[in-house]
Amino acid sequence: MTITLYDYTLSGSCYKVRLLLNFLGLSYDRRQMNFYPGRQHKSPEFLEINPLGQLPALQDGDLILRDAQAILCHLANKYDADGHWLPRDERFGDVMMWVMFAGGELMNSSAARLHDALGYKLDVHAARTNAHAAFRVLEDHMTAREIAGRKWIVGDTPTIADIASFPYIALSGEGGIGHEDYPALRNWMRDFRRLDRFHAMPGVPEFV
Amino acid sequence: MLAMWRGEDGPVRIWEDRCPHRGMRLSFGFVRGDALRCIYHGWSYRTDGQCIEIPAHPELTPPKTICASSYPAESRYGIVWTNLERGGPAPFPDLGPDEGWLPVRSLYVNRPAGQVEAAVESFDFGAPSSIRLKNPSAILLGIGSQMEMLLAIQPVNADRTGLHAVVRGENASAARADLARRMQHLRAEIEAEREKK
Amino acid sequence: MRTSPYRLVENFLDLAHLCFIHKDILGDPEKSEVVAYKTEHRKDADEIWAVDCAFYQPSASKASTTGQMTKYIYRVMSPFSVMLYKTVNGDPSRNDAICVFIQPLDEADCLAYMPMALVDETSTDGDLIEFQQSIFLQDRVILENQRPALLPLDPSYELPTRADASSIAYRRWLKAMNMRFGIFEKQAA
Structure with missing residues (x-):
């Protein structure tokens, strides 16, 4: 069965998916989209794939997500049988909670970056303020985790909660949101970047 | 701005956050062995600041003039102290032997240092506390009869302050998580207050 | 980009950063040497040129499949505009051309436009744009984190080496034209 990823290299959201595909060692077809300046994600052909006109989208056999x-x-x-990345025990709810946080509050960091790097018209001050508030929530959580002798957002090994959160924290400088106030997040990012099969993206420096 | 780093040899170094070559922030760099390398062109700096390698010219011995600018750095009680005036030593308080300190946390408050300092002095850390020592950069609190907490105050700019807390004493290890949470409340309390002139 | 237009021009002229910032694409950290090249102030057109530049590249363009010594010629047409001519894989008679035209919005805030003319039989426009955007965003992290953002013209404030010959020529030229906008003036001690 073929997996096709509708992808844009510079999208942090697409990067989340590429990271997990890499960690799982899955091969896939990349359908490269001209997001900027081509706005191909708003083209009639792509709206057939995702009526919301957003990247990423993934086709896996007959399933389109x-x-x-x-x-x-x-x-x-589907592909991680031993539940390493998405545990099916009491950790499941905790992982899902942080995954939703990554798709929700943390996206303020994405908005600030779209404003600064691609010229989107939006309230960048509000986006930065809300991103800082979200970073603090995760910073406080990771501080408590450090005190408990843990390195990852949930449990003893990295999960999709870490994958979903990493890109827009690592890329936040591009939206004018520095990492200076978040020592626990810096430690966590360093550990994440040292994971086996991790790969960087433009905006996340290669060397650790 | 400062770049802090630690090579394999151990001690923390504090440098101006700026590569002498093209001004890139050295805090974006990476450590290899006992050297800090700038991310822009890979220039490599020894722990004393001297540049020892320029990858664009592998055969070249970098001239002595290429040297990162450093500040004093003293690790004491689990906190790193410096002196931005450079002339003098890092002004840490004398708390006797450097033993038994455990980290609580670092946290940043969007308020001036003076306001943070005043709030720390009257904050409820969960047991009757008393100020045992105070200087412009740190406050030592006795908490209950068993513990001491040291809070170093780092004025980042006119309206942002870093707080770096460590604790020692009986039960200190068990108290860390609770103290870290209380510091979150402290931050919320300070930021809820109107700014005092 | 939150930096001065000159930082952007210098980054574009810079060969030595390719193997660190564009690792595996435009450079290889194991082959970091910048061989000597020539810079010229062409007085007739009042332009700065850097010629005979060569650098090892694992994947010089979207069309390349193997590593090669890429040859570059750089041309600074004005303080805010720069371009390069670059070896085309398999066709020595032609060059790729990539320009950066910079519109300063403020001393440390600018918009960059990047027209390109590339010889490439296989890639789509989308591929080419994405390749160049990726390169650009790798540089953006650097450019927005240089201190100061404004450009110092005093060579003792930012120490150049031989590989920076084009940047040295560019700074001299800016100094000779008495450029003040976006230039870092050191505070008197």
């Missing part, structure tokens, strides 16, 4: 978080859940559910 949109939303990076849903795609992560699908891939982990």
Whole structure:
């Protein structure tokens, strides 16, 4: 069965999916979309794939999915038999809670980046303020995790909660949101970047 | 702005956050062995600041003039202290032997240092507390009869302050998580207050 | 981009960063040497040129499949505009051309436009755009984190080396034309 990813290299949301595909060692077809300046994600052909006109989208056999978080859940559910990335025990709810946070509050960091890097018209001050508020929530959580001797958002090993959260924290500088105030997030990002099969993307420096 | 790093040899170094070559922030760099390398062109700096390698010219011995600018750095009680005036030593308080300190957390408050300092002095850390020592950069609190908490105050700019807390004493290890949470409440309390002139 | 237009021009002229910032694409950290090249101030057109530049590249363009020594010629047409001519894989008679035209919005805030004319039989326009955008965003992290954002013209404030010959020529030229906009003036001690 072929997996096709409708992808844009510079999208942090697409990057989430590429990270998990890599961690799982899955091969896939990349359908490269001209997101900027071509707005191909708003073309009639792509709206057939995702009526919301957003990237990424994923086709897996007959199944077509949109939303990076849903795609992560699908891939982990189907291809990660031992539940390493999406545990099916008492950790499941906790993982899902942080996955939703990554697709929700953390997207303020994405908005600030779209404003600064691609010239989107939006309230960048509000986006930055809300992104900082979200970063604080995760910073406080990771501080408590550090004190408990843990490195990852949930449990003892990385999960899709870490994958979903990483891109828009790592890329936040592009939206004018620095990492200076978040020492626990910096430690966590360093550990994440040292994972086996991790790969960088433009905006996330290659060297750790 | 400062770049702090630690090579394999151990001690923390504090440098100006700027590569002497093209001004790139060294805090974006990466550590290899006992050297910090700038991410822009890979220039490599020894722990004393001297540039020892320029990848664009592998055969070249970098001239002595290429040297990162450093500040004093002292690790004491689990906190790193510096002096931005450079002339003098890092002004940490004398708390006797550097033993038994455990980290609580670092946290940043969007308020001036003076306001943070005042709030720390009257905050409820879960047991009757008393100020045992105070200098412009730190407050030592006695908490209950068993514990001491040291809070270093880092003025980042006119309206942002870093707080770095460590604790020692009996039960200190078990108290860390609770103290870290209380510091979140402290931050919320300070930021809810109107700014005082 | 939150930086001065000159930082952007210098980054575009810079060979030594390719193997760190564009690792595996435009450079290889194991082959980091910048061989000597020539810079010229062409007085007739009042332009700065850097010629005979060559650098090892694992994947010089979207069309390339193997590593190669890529030859570059750089041309600074004005303080805010720069372009390069670059070896075409398999056709020595032609060059790729890539320009950066910079519109300063403020001393440390600018918009960059990047027209390209590329010889490539296989890639789509979308592929080419995405390749160049990726390169650009890799540089953006650097450019927005240089301190100061404004350009210092005093060579003792930012120490150049031989590989920076084009940047040295560019800064001299800016100094000679008495450029003040976007230039870092050191505070008197």
